[in-house]
Amino acid sequence: MKYNPTEARKLLTEGLSEIGQKQLKFTLLNVDTYDQKQLSEYLQSTIEKTLPQVKVTLNNIPGQTVLSRQADQNFQVTVANWFADFSDPVTFLNILTSKNPSNISKWSDRQYDSLMNKTNGVNGNHPDARWQDMIDAQNLALKEQAIVPLYQSGEKWLVNSNIKGIVYNTAGANYNYKEAYVK
Template sequence: MVYDGPFKMTGWTGTNLSWTLARNKNYWDKSHVKLDKINFKVNKSTTTSYNLYQSKKLDQTILSTEQAKQLSNDPGYTIVKEARTNYLEFNQTKKEFQNKKIRQAIGYAIDRDQLAKKVMGSGTLPSKSVVSSGLVQKDGTGFTTAAKTTVGVTLNKKKAAPLWKEGLQELGESGMTITLLGDDTDAAKKITEFIQSKLEANLPGIKVEVANVPFKTRLARAEKGQFELLANVWSADFSDAISFLDLFTTGNPYNNGKWSNAEYDKLIKVSKMTDAGNADKRWDDMVKSYKLINEEQPIVPLFQLNTQSLLRTNVKGVVHNTAGVSYNWKEAYIAK
């Protein structure tokens, strides 16, 4: 591979759980790069990672909700806001999820506040939109505020149960068993277990089976459409609402659920072409598209995860980016 940044990746095979960023000797500004290499290691258990941190085999570790509560006063405790939204995605090739009332009922049956604050922990925000909060604003108003709606992003048991009942009647069913596909990390298991409990508690006749699998397996199944309900996540590539909204256009490779809506496609296309040079019209196009996707509910926004971690106090110069590449290590260094 060709690299033009301060580091180049080595030791990555596509499936392994460890790799290295090695200093790029051909980088144009190499004199300002302090570190020779940065070693990465993936641990599915935050307990394992924390133990490695404690034994000084790691300089940074991600914290679970419980760990963060206990370690919030640690000198190395940090919390960073991410332009990342976790959401549920319906497989639109399945008859039951082509029913709008079924999708909306599931959206109304989930308590995002409890999921964000009790399950995920401090700093995590309940989603009001698939577009992450704080990503972009216009004239001082954030996109999620401009496009504010309660449809599809709030708990409402009084609406959930009747919609569910009506949807089942339209399908000619008295109940439904669905499988929720998610990752097999500690955090992912807590999310899927929470969703399972809330849907079974608030929607009469539903049974949710959970399948927690390794990330690579989950990704492969999602790409092939081998799921019913998918616990998915997306991080913005850049600071613009279109980084999220474009995902759900017809034919987009990341539109795992295969949702298709001509009006939505038109709004996104106009925002990217016809109105690309008019900031006001482009903004309005995206607001309209967002409200449409919330109404149709091909996805269920859950929460915006803000990462809590421990970073050794002698690690300096690390820059965190809300969107795009999470960390900039160019000028990072170890203080003596």
């Protein structure tokens, strides 16, 4: 999906006309940490600047309350994140299956479920077919806008060149010093 504010304004105007409205208002639910407040404010500003017919109210509250409201479907729009628990794309892709309790959007698609069932089942021992199923599932979710990826977090570390053997993990514990040594 390409960023196209002109097309977005056109589609919004058409959609509002179809439902007999002149404006769209919604509340954005997010946690109240400093970085997430900044993200919320950025989203509000960008949306309202790009789409003047849209008004966004921010609701930044404690994390546990956000999780509870997400689980109860008590939100209009929310920001959520997920960190891999293991090094495999299914840790992200399985979330969007229809019956996954972490699928807070409640997006549901039979074709997506079928692709993920094959990924986790019959194609589990066929790496090329499994990989293609995951690519197809990801592309379908993005095309249907099941979610809107905003960013990928990362970290930078400054490590003395004499330190060797530190393992930086892509999932689970961030790093492992078990085999670390000074050269």
